[in-house]
Amino acid sequence: MFFSEHLSKELLAKYGVPVPAGRLARSPEEAERRCAEIDAKKYVVKAQIAAGGRGLAGGVKFAATPSVVTDEARAMLGSSLVTAQTGSAGELVSAVSVEEALDLAENYFIAYVLDPATGTPMLLASSEGGVDFEERSKSDPNAVKSILVGEDSAETRTALADFLAGVGITDPEPVEILLSARSAFETNDMTLLEINPFAKTNDGKWVAVDAKISIDGSTLFRHPEFESIAEAQGLSPSEMEAQKNNINLVKMDGSIGVVVNGAGLGLATNDMIFDAGGMPANFMDIRTTATSFDIAKGVSLLLAEPEAKVILLNVHGGGMTSCDTVAEGVSFAYSRSERHLPIVARLAGQNSEWGNRILRERRIPVETFDTMTDAVTRAVELAN
Template identity: 40%
Template sequence: MNLHEYQAKELLSRYGVPSPKARLVRSVEEAAGAARDLGGASWAVKAQIHAGLRHDAGGVRMVSSPEAARAAAEDLLDRPLVTPQTGPKGKLVRSVYIEQAVGAARELYLAVLVDRSRGRVSLIAAREGGNDIEGRMAAAPGEMLRLVADPEAGLDEAAAGDLAARLGLDGAARGQAVDIMKAIVKAFGDLDASLIEINPLALTNDGQLTALDVKMVLDDNALFRHQDLAVLRDEEELDPTELEAQRFALNYVHLDGNIGVMVNGAGLALATVDLLKQQGGEPADFMDIRPEATRGQVDEGFRLLLRNRKINAILVNIYGGGILRCDTVAEGIAAACKAEGLRVPLIVRAAGTNGELARKILKAQGIPVNFADSIGQAASMVVAAAGREAA
C-alpha cells in the first residue's frame, strides 16, 4: 500500500525523524493561509500523488509569497500531473502539501528495504540524493552504501556511525544520522513496511538533518495487524479495477496491453507476462489467483477481464497443485462467461491436478476455448489471436 508523502512524514515523525513544518491543503482558498501560518520566507508546494519524479514534471513549485503559494496550488489542484511513473494520462492532484523551505548544504539518500539476496532488512545510503537516484546508482553502483540490520537486535549503532562517517557527516550531524537510521529501521519493522525511502535527506545550512521527501510502501498482507494504518489507503489513487480485485483477494495490476492474463502463482504470472512480451504481445494485466481462491473469486476475477473492452484475447495459465485445483478455476471461468458473455478468443493451459477435468468442464459448459499443451504454445496462440482481433 503506497502512502502519500504527508502520511509517511507523519508516521516517521512518531519515531523522531525530523521534516520541515508543513500543512496539507485540498483547496486553493486554504493555500495562502497555510503558508502564512507556517511562517518563513519561502515554501515548497507539492502535489500529493502516488508517483515519483514530481519535481521534473512541475509537481513541486518553490514560491516566495503566500499569494504565489495560492497560485501554485491553483495550477496543481484538480488537474492531472504526468510524470514518467504515472503513464501518459497522469494522476489527478486532489491535495497539495505546503512545506516551509529550508536551505540545504547537501542532499543525501537513505532507504530501508528487504534485501532478498541476503534474506535481511538492509539500510541503503548514498552521499548524493535527489532526482534520478536509480539511474545514478545503476551507473555507479560503488556509490551505494549498504548496512544489513540484525533481525532481532536491529541496527548496530557503531556500524551506523561508520556509515554516517562514510556519508561525509561528522559531529552532531553524524549522531543525528545514526538516530535517523535506527529510527527508520525500527519503523520499517513496526509498520510492516516494504520500503521506506528518504530522498533527499538534507543537511541544512545550520548543520541539521531533515527529511525533505519520504516515500513509504506498506505490506498489504500485514494490514490486518494495523487497522490504524489501513485507513490511510487512498482509494481515489487506485485503479477502480485494482480496487475491485482487492475485494476478492486477487493480486491484480492494470497494464496497458490487449491480452488479458489470469494465472495462479505470482512467479508463474510474472513468467507468463514476460513470455508474452518476448513473443511480441502486450499484457493488459497481471492477475495472480491465490492458492486458497474459491470458485467465486475466480468468477469475479475473470469478469474483470471480460469487462475490459481493450482486451482482444485472454490467456489462462493454470497449474493445479496443493489447495487450488484446475477444475475450481474452470468452474469460475464458466460462471463468468455465462454471466458476462465471451466476446474474445480464450486460450487455456491447464496442467497439474485435475487439468483434464478442467478441460471437460469448459467443453461441457459450451465455452469456446482453445486449449494449449504448454506455456510456450499458449503464449504463441494468444499473441496471434490478439493480433487478429486488433486487425
C-alpha cells in the same frame, strides 16, 4: 499499496523520523491558510499522488510567498500529472502538500526493501540523492550500496555507522534515524520505504525531505487503520473492486489480460509478455484467500476492459489456491458476461488436469499449453 508523500511522512514521523513542517490542502484557499500554520520563510508545494517522478513533471514547485503558494496549488489541483510512473493517462491531483522549503547542504538516497533470501530489511544508500537519482543510478550500477540491517544492537549500530560512512554520512544522528525507519518498515509490513532525498540542512539537521512507502496489500487484515487510505489513494474503480475481492490488480496499457496466482509469477508472466513483443493489460495477483467467486470478479473486470483482446491464464496450483478453483472462477465470469474473449491457459500443479477439464467442458473458448513460453507466445499472437 503505495502511500502518497504526505501520508508516508506522517507515518514515519510517528517512529521518530524527522520530516519538514507541512500541511495537506485540497483547495487553493486552504493551501494559503496552511502557510500561516507552518510559519516558514519560504514554501514548497507538492502534488500528492502515489506515483513517483513528480519533480521532473512539474509536480513540485517552490514559492516565496503565500500568494504564490495559492497560485501553484490552483495550477496543480484538479489536473492529471503525467510522470514516468503513471502511464499516459497520468494521475489526478486531488491534494497538495504545503511544506517549509529547506536549505540543504547534503543530499542522499536512502531506501529499505526486503531481502528475499533472508527476509531481513535491506538498506540501500547512495551519496547522490534528488530528482535525478534514478537516471544516475541507471548509468552507474555501483552508485547504490546495500547492507542487511538486523535488530537494534551494538553490533548492528557499528555496522550501520561504517556502512553510512562509506557513502559519506559520518554524523551519528542518521544511525538512530535509520534504525527508527527500519522499525517503521518492519512493523507496518512495508515492501518499500524510500527517502529521497535524505538530507542535511545548512543548520546541521537531518530530515526526510521526501518519502514514499509501499505496504504489502495482502497484510491489510493486520492493518485496519490503512483501509481508508487504500480507498483514497487514487486507485481506479476496477482496482478497488479487485482489492475487495482478494485480488491485487494494477491496470496497464496493453491488450493481454493476465490472470495469475502469486506476485512473483505475475511479474515473470508480464516480463515474458514484453519479451515476446506483447503488452499486458494488467498485473494480477490472486491472493491465497481468494475463492472462486473472488476470482470470477477479477476475470469479469478484465472482460470489461475494452482494450483487452485475449486472456492469458497462467496458474501454478498449490497451497490454498488450486487450478480447479481458478478454472471455476473463470467459468463463473464467462457465464455472466456477454463478452467472451479467447483464453490461452497454462495450468500446472495441484488439480491442473481437473482445471483444464472444467475449461473445456464449460465450453470456454480456450487453448491449453504445457509451458509458459508456448502460452505466452500464443497469447501475443492472438493479441496482435
